[in-house]
Amino acid sequence: MQYDLIIKTIQNQITNEKDDLARISNILAIIYEYAEDISWIGFYFKKDDLVLGPFQGKSACTRLNGKGVCWKAFTQEKTIIIDDVTKEKDHIFCDSSSKSEIVTVIYNKNIPIGVLDCDSAITHRFKKEDRAFFEEITNILSNEINFSKFTQI
């Protein structure tokens, strides 16, 4: 499915359901099912560490121990794309099939509260248009979802 259709589907999900956990769970399932070549997608929320939230894909590291690409994106408040995770010293390996990733930052009232982490089983999966898509998703989520109950900030 094209990204603009995925975004419309996500917006419908937000319009039709008011429970935030139900919304974000289904939003992840929509991206996982309809975006191409996605092996894992999920949230890490800031608590006493970055801690695993809802996700789609194989079981993953529950805590990032202040390390990894997710932690870097979160602390630097910027999107990070890794074309080949085997060449990235900061990458934390949760799943050996992961080859590339994109991490975008999630905000609650302009305060960073976590990240959306998306992995692919192919290298160089995430390009300029994919960055724009994931940044639009995290922008919608940051504006529409009350993430305060999922964090300890």
Ligand code: SME
């Ligand atoms: N990619 C992360 C680790 C989490 S897993 O990929 C689900 C990182 O290096 O921050």
